[in-house]
Amino acid sequence: MATQHSRSAARIMMAPAVILLLGWMLVPLTMTLYFSFKKYLPLRGGDLGWIGFDNYVRFVSSSAFWPSVQTTLVIVLGVLLITVVLGVLLALLLDQPMWGQGVVRILVIAPFFVMPTVSALVWKNMFMDPVNGLLAHLWKFFGAQPIEWLSNAPLISIILIVAWQWLPFATLILLTAIQSLDSEQLEAAEMDGAPPLSRFGYIILPHLARAITIVVLIQTIFLLAVFAEIFVTTQGSFGTRTLTYLIFQRVLESQNVGLGSAGGVYAIILANIVAIFLMRIVGKNLDA
Amino acid sequence: MARKVTTRRKTINTVFAWMIGLLIFFPILWTILTSFKTEAQAISDPPVFFFFDWTLENYAVVQERSDYMRFLWNSVILAGGSTVLGLIIAVPAAWSMAFVPSKRTKDILMWMLSTKMLPAVGVLYPIYLLFIKLGLLDTRIGLTIVLMLINLPIIVWMLYTYFKEIPGEILEAARMDGASLKEEILYILTPMAVPGIASTLLLNFILAWNEAFWTLNLTAAKAAPLTAFIASYSSPEGLFYAKLSAASTMAIAPILILGWFSQKQLVRGLTFGAVK
Numbered sequence: 223m224a225t226q227h228s229r230s231a232a233r234i235m236m237a238p239a240v241i242l243l244l245g246w247m248l249v250p251l252t253m254t255l256y257f258s259f260k261k262y263l264p265l266r267g268g269d270l271g272w273i274g275f276d277n278y279v280r281f282v283s284s285s286a287f288w289p290s291v292q293t294t295l296v297i298v299l300g301v302l303l304i305t306v307v308l309g310v311l312l313a314l315l316l317d318q319p320m321w322g323q324g325v326v327r328i329l330v331i332a333p334f335f336v337m338p339t340v341s342a343l344v345w346k347n348m349f350m351d352p353v354n355g356l357l358a359h360l361w362k363f364f365g366a367q368p369i370e371w372l373s374n375a376p377l378i379s380i381i382l383i384v385a386w387q388w389l390p391f392a393t394l395i396l397l398t399a400i401q402s403l404d405s406e407q408l409e410a411a412e413m414d415g416a417p418p419l420s421r422f423g424y425i426i427l428p429h430l431a432r433a434i435t436i437v438v439l440i441q442t443i444f445l446l447a448v449f450a451e452i453f454v455t456t457q458g459s460f461g462t463r464t465l466t467y468l469i470f471q472r473v474l475e476s477q478n479v480g481l482g483s484a485g486g487v488y489a490i491i492l493a494n495i496v497a498i499f500l501m502r503i504v505g506k507n508l509d510a
Numbered sequence: 511m512a513r514k515v516t517t518r519r520k521t522i523n524t525v526f527a528w529m530i531g532l533l534i535f536f537p538i539l540w541t542i543l544t545s546f547k548t549e550a551q552a553i554s555d556p557p558v559f560f561f562f563d564w565t566l567e568n569y570a571v572v573q574e575r576s577d578y579m580r581f582l583w584n585s586v587i588l589a590g591g592s593t594v595l596g597l598i599i600a601v602p603a604a605w606s607m608a609f610v611p612s613k614r615t616k617d618i619l620m621w622m623l624s625t626k627m628l629p630a631v632g633v634l635y636p637i638y639l640l641f642i643k644l645g646l647l648d649t650r651i652g653l654t655i656v657l658m659l660i661n662l663p664i665i666v667w668m669l670y671t672y673f674k675e676i677p678g679e680i681l682e683a684a685r686m687d688g689a690s691l692k693e694e695i696l697y698i699l700t701p702m703a704v705p706g707i708a709s710t711l712l713l714n715f716i717l718a719w720n721e722a723f724w725t726l727n728l729t730a731a732k733a734a735p736l737t738a739f740i741a742s743y744s745s746p747e748g749l750f751y752a753k754l755s756a757a758s759t760m761a762i763a764p765i766l767i768l769g770w771f772s773q774k775q776l777v778r779g780l781t782f783g784a785v786k
Contacts, residue, residue, distance in 0.1 A: 231610075326613075331770075337736065337762060471761070
């Protein structure tokens with residue numbers, strides 16, 4: 223029952239947020255588009271004029287492009303798969319009656335609070351180092367040859383580090399969702415003789431669908447932008463150069479702004495494809 | 511009707527859950543333990559767990575060598591400033607969207623979320639250039655604004671889902687009982703909104719504290735927070751695990767403690783509205 227008056231008040235209250243975000247989106251975006259059509263090398267001659275779609279063609283035809291797209295997708299999907307599957311299992315476990323549940327939950331959540339540069343450095347040096355790392359000690363203990371994680375299994379290493387950081391987030395949200403499940407429904411199913419697997423498949427999992435959607439959405443936003451974990455560990459070598467990292471190198475390391483900006487436009491398009499897909503699901507949830 | 515649980519089953523659950531919990535927590539525990547070792551013990555083979563000569567030397571060295579307090583202070587200012595600024599802008603917006611929804615409310619919410627999906631790297635150079643032109647590079651104020659803007663969609667979104675939970679009927683009832691608008695806001699809405707605002711504040715403080723794209727790319731020496739402080743340890747020089755651990759422990763300790771204390775609210779904050 224909003225009146226005309228409250229409507230205009232609402233508009234004013236919304237204005238700062240909308241205007242700021244609009245500016246934050248449009249100004250840099252316009253500049254990126256502008257640079258992407260220029261030959262622009264700040265350290266080697268500066269603005270060298272318009273060159274049409276040259277940067278776009280060069281960025282895609284460079285040998286680094288497709289591998290970087292592939293790397294990005296492997297990391298995002300790998301982490302999502304691990305965190306959602308383990309998150310569901312962990313949430314189911316933590317939902318069971320036990321002693322010290324609160325403490326266990328604290329232990330599980332902790333990695334979420336660790337800043338990315340710290341977790342990357344700790345994993346890189348203290349766990350994955352082929353000589354002094356703890357995993358190397360473990361391998362040697364079992365008589366195996368230690369793995370050179372970051373050079374021989376670089377993608378798995380990075381997925382492992384990032385998944386460790388995001389598993390708590392998934393677990394936490396899924397646990398809360400499970401706890402909101404009507405336990406009488408489960409008991410009724412149990413009394414009717416439904417085995418655990420079908421109780422999980424027909425009651426728990428459908429109930430979790432919404433939570434899983436949220437987890438996937440929020441994580442994807444952050445995972446597409448993974449940066450520090452690569453910056454600190456491999457610096458993009460050994461096939462760990464994601465699209466984000468490739469553009470970062472073009473823009474800040476080789477100072478080829480035109481080319482990097484064209485790459486930026488591609489990254490934005492890629493992110494939007496994912497976004498449209500995900501937003502539709504969230505939009506549906508907003509209605510419900 | 512609570513379900514009966516046998517002690518045996520509870521014991522199995524407990525053992526299993528504790529094992530997994532400790533496994534997940536182990537990297538943090540190991541880092542903390544290593545920070546109290548000497549460099550030689552830190553890389554000893556086989557590794558030592560508890561029985562070593564505990565020392566605080568690493569902490570002293572790290573503080574002395576890299577001026578930890580300055581980075582810590584920068585982190586506090588950046589994370590705190592951007593969160594408070596974000597809330598000031600987001601609370602009215604989320605409020606009006608939740609209580610005076612229009613046909614476009616959903617579209618605006620969706621659009622805000624979409625700005626969050628804009629990859630930072632896509633606008634890295636423009637922001638970098640603007641920062642140079644405006645003299646904001648390596649300043650706290652510049653970075654505070656950027657951190658506020660990147661988290662603003664999440665703040666609005668979270669607050670919206672919280673405010674949405676406040677039943678409109680209560681407001682109507684209060685109005686019927688003759689409450690003025692001021693009383694309505696002060697005694698009815700605010701108490702119900704505070705938990706949501708607190709959770710939002712906390713989560714965004716954590717996100718801003720741990721942000722490591724803009725803080726690494728837009729700072730050099732003066733405004734660098736703890737993320738950059740740690741990244742400066744990424745080139746190893748000889749024996750350094752113990753010092754790395756001490757630096758890491760100091761960088762994560764404040765947020766770890768904060769996170770643990772407000773665990774319950776965090777759960778609500780991450781899920782309220784979005785997960786029922």
